[in-house]
Amino acid sequence: MPQVTPARIGLLMDYLDEDGGYDENILPVLQLVADQFADNGILERPVEFIVRAVQGLPNGSFRAVRDAFYELVEEDALVIFGPWVSENGVALRPHVENLGQVPIITMGASESMLGEWVFGLPAGSMEEEPIIMATVAALDGCRSVGIAFEDSLIGREYLRTTRAACAAAGINILAEVPIPQVESAKHTAMSALAAVSPDAVMHVGFGLGVIGMNAALETIGWMPKRYTTTAFEFAATSDWWRGQFAGWIGLDQFDERNETCRGFLDAFEARHGRRPEYFFPPYCYDVGRLMLTALATARPLTGPGVKDALEKVKMLPAATGAPGTRLRFGKYIRHGWVGSEFLVARRVLPDASRSELYATIEGLVDPRMAP
Incomplete structure (x- = not known):
């Protein structure tokens, strides 16, 4: 059989710890989502995660973030998770919009960075x-x-x-x-x-x-x-x-009462023998399901196709926030949380x-x- 090219997801991490690293759970969580989609027959094509980890603002420079974005595009990423920091996201927005090829999902809180190609799943927002x-x-x-x-x-x-x-x-x-x-x-x-x-x-x-x-x-x-x-x-x-x-x-964003969150933590613990009970792993689980859902439903499987598919995600139960929080995007809807207790x-x-x-x-x- 001919070899199938993996669908590539870019990770643009723009805030590094004092050792130059990033959260150890992000890749295991995203891989868990990819494996769940494969096991359930939702996405037949293999998935590959491409990482660019740079120190952006406030401790580093925006240029490193900008360069990382273009590198991920050249690596054929169909969707990019990141940047995470609003100051980098606001500055990156014109580059993403002018290029008009690859959608990004940011956890930055500033609504100033949202646009046709910039989707927000923020850790809150400066307005809310x-x-x-x-x-x-x-x-x-x-x-x-x-x-x-x-x-x-x-x-x-x-x-x-x-x-x-x-x-x-x-x-x-x-x-x-x-x-x-x-x-x-x-x-x-x-x-x-x-x-x-x-x-x-x-x-x-x-x-x-x-x-x-x-x-x-x-x-x-x-x-x-x-x-x-x-x-x-x-x-x-x-x-x-x-x-x-x-x-x-x-x-x-972490609420122990959320059943979707508990289900994710059960699956993660069964695989890795530990239970990361804090905000970021459930958040990554939500981002991963948004991206994998879009890859699975994109027609065609291109950056613009993934953007259109993200707009069609509706009422996906979230692991983040209080019970009842859900996820959705849409035409001119770039804030992904549904519910007052996200x-x-x-x-x-x-x-x-x-x-x-x-x-x-x-x-x-x-x-x-x-x-």
């Missing part, structure tokens, strides 16, 4: 996250906040939407202070917030600005309630990061030992109800 964060803070009884915003494209976009969200939730913003997007001393900024005595502190930005905030608050002897957006998901990546978020409440709020315990489910936009949650 502040609404959820402010709602949870109001449910907690907060009536005033001080905002620490990262002085960056992401931070200032979040700041704009957080102002509107707090106003809608009946929360008065008493002060706003910029903080660097890189690690630095936060004593001056936290002292400025403490001086106006808000009920809580809200952080908005990519997440690196949180580093040192707890330490600064402890130094000045003021430890109010603390809220953040999906920057909170850094808490799942290491014990050190969880320590930075000790006592914080933030937005996350993001939940979790809290890192004060001793930083673990995180627990805390709330959704619909109300506070008793963590004892989680399985």
Whole structure:
């Protein structure tokens, strides 16, 4: 029989850890999805994953991201997962749109990067996250906040939407202070917030600005309630990061109650002997099923065909978010989540030992109800 060329999926990873690596579960999760599709006869053609891992913004450069995109196109990728960071996605959008050959799915939160060829399955969005964060803070009884915003494209976009969200939730913003997007001393900024005595502190930005905030608050002897957006998901990546978020409440995508998520984790554990119970593996499972569904239904199997097939994905149960969250795209629909609880709020315990489910936009949650 003639050899069949694999359908190629590109992975553009634009945020690397301190060792230059990336999450160890992403490729095993995507391979699990590909094998499930093959075993179920949904996709007969073999699948190959092509990786480009570069350090984009904020710690690296956009040029590395741009070059990686074109390399993946030249490697015959039919769809690309990435970039992950909004600052890179916004800058990459003109290249993707002008080329008009390969669709990408990004987890970046900025709606400024969406387009005909750019699909968003964001870890929240800068328009929606502040609404959820402010709602949870109001449910907690907060009536005033001080905002620490990262002085960056992401931070200032979040700041704009957080102002509107707090106003809608009946929360008065008493002060706003910029903080660097890189690690630095936060004593001056936290002292400025403490001086106006808000009920809580809200952080908005990519997440690196949180580093040192707890330490600064402890130094000045003021430890109010603390809220953040999906920057909170850094808490799942290491014990050190969880320590930075000790006592914080933030937005996350992992909900132990989600049966689709539990089914995925059961399958992953059966294959690999471990159970990665945090936001990113279920998220990758959702992205993988979107991409494999599009490859299986694309007619013809080309970049434009895959783009059209992504637009036809409807009401796919999601492993991400609270029970009932689903996935869909469509003509002029580039935000993939369906449901008000695609993001939940979790809290890192004060001793930083673990995180627990805390709330959704619909109300506070008793963590004892989680399985």
